[in-house]
Amino acid sequence: MPTLALDTAFQAGGVALAQGDRLLGELLQNSATTHSRRVLAAVDFLLGQLGQTRGAIDGLAVTVGPGYFTGLRIGLATAQGLALGLGAPLVGVSTLRLLAQNLAVGAGGLIWALADARRGLLYAACFRDEPGGLTRLEDDMAISPQRLLPLLRPPAVLVGEGARLLAADALAEGLRLAPRWADLPRPGLLALLGAERLAAGQGQPPEAVRARYCRPSDAEVRFQLPLDEYRLVE
Numbered sequence: 001m002p003t004l005a006l007d008t009a010f011q012a013g014g015v016a017l018a019q020g021d022r023l024l025g026e027l028l029q030n031s032a033t034t035h036s037r038r039v040l041a042a043v044d045f046l047l048g049q050l051g052q053t054r055g056a057i058d059g060l061a062v063t064v065g066p067g068y069f070t071g072l073r074i075g076l077a078t079a080q081g082l083a084l085g086l087g088a089p090l091v092g093v094s095t096l097r098l099l100a101q102n103l104a105v106g107a108g109g110l111i112w113a114l115a116d117a118r119r120g121l122l123y124a125a126c127f128r129d130e131p132g133g134l135t136r137l138e139d140d141m142a143i144s145p146q147r148l149l150p151l152l153r154p155p156a157v158l159v160g161e162g163a164r165l166l167a168a169d170a171l172a173e174g175l176r177l178a179p180r181w182a183d184l185p186r187p188g189l190l191a192l193l194g195a196e197r198l199a200a201g202q203g204q205p206p207e208a209v210r211a212r213y214c215r216p217s218d219a220e221v222r223f224q225l226p227l228d229e230y231r232l233v234e
Contacts, residue, residue, distance in 0.1 A: 001058035003198060004043065004082070005191035008035035008075030009067025009095040010115065010161075012184045015042045017050060017057075018191035020199070025050045026188035035074045043082075057086055059203055061194020063185065064092035066115070066123040066140055066214035073211065080206040089203025091194045094212070096125035096140050099160050101189045102182040106131035112152060114162030117142045122162045123214060124148055142215035149173070159183065 002024060005016045012030035016023065027046045029038065047053060062079035065072050076092075083090040096113040103111050107129050115123040122145060126138035138151070145166055152158070154174035158166065161183045170177060197203070 002052060002056055003059045003061060003191055003195040004057045005061040005187050005194050006039060006043070006075050006079050007063045007095075007098070007185055007187045007190050008039055008071045008078075009063040009065060009185065010071060011068075013039075013071065013075070014187040015039065015046050016187035016191035017046060017052065018188070018195045020195055021192065023188045023192060024052075026186070026191070028184070028187055030184065035071050039074065039078050054082065054086065057082070057088060059088050059091070059194065059198040060086075061091045061093055061190050061197070062209070063095045063098060063190060064209060065095055065212040066117065066142065067095050068118075069213060072213065076209065076211050080209065083206035088206075089198060090206045090209045091197045091203055092209040092212075093190055093193055093197075094125070094140055095185060096123060096160075097127070097134060097136070098185045098190050098193065100125070100127045100129075100134055101193065102186060103157060103159055103178055104129050104134055106133075110137070110153075110156035112156055112158045112163075114148075114158055114160040114166070116162050116165060117215060119215075120144060121215065122148060122165065124162070126151075126156075140212065140214050145169075 002017050002019045007013045014028040016026040027042050060079050060083045099113040100111045111127045117123045121142045125140045127134040157176040159178035159182050
């Protein structure tokens with residue numbers, strides 16, 4: 001039975017449906033319209049186009065961060081609500097792992113997934129692209145460009161819209177930038193990852209899945225000394 005995926009971590013996001021290792025459909029939107037106004041409509045539109053109903057879904061996957069606070073909360077709350085209503089398990093997936101998955105071909109190289117964390121920070125994580133899948137080498141972090149650059153070593157490839165913020169320095173250091181088509185997380189890959197993890201028995205009760213913000217909210221930052229790095233250990 002199908003796995004439904006929801007990604008609302010950043011401005012670009014969407015929904016997808018997969019069955020086993022087969023992607024049935026994907027809807028990706030890059031719009032300033034808030035996800036709260038479009039995510040359920042996108043789910044129902046996609047299901048309708050595929051001749052499916054919500055009742056056919058037997059598992060869900062959702063990006064849990066890092067990402068924009070409001071977007072993460074919308075996506076997680078929506079996925080939890082759907083999963084609870086359906087009595088279905090839920091899988092949470094790192095947004096940066098999903099981004100790195102765009103380049104995963106099993107070639108053995110290093111992939112740095114980067115996203116704009118705002119406030120002068122980047123979300124970053126490093127993976128090795130191995131034949132059996134991505135192996136995490138660096139935990140998700142929110143870090144300043146100045147602290148991140150010394151961690152990057154050629155011939156690593158940088159992927160994500162955050163990589164564009166480092167483009168000049170990265171190219172000068174001999175690093176490679178992924179093509180722009182790879183800069184956005186793909187809901188279709190999230191659905192396939194979710195289906196794989198659900199088949200492996202890694203689904204959780206919806207209420208057990210938590211957002212992983214990777215840095216304090218703007219409100220929390222106002223009451224702290226400024227930091228230039230936050231790490232999140234998986």
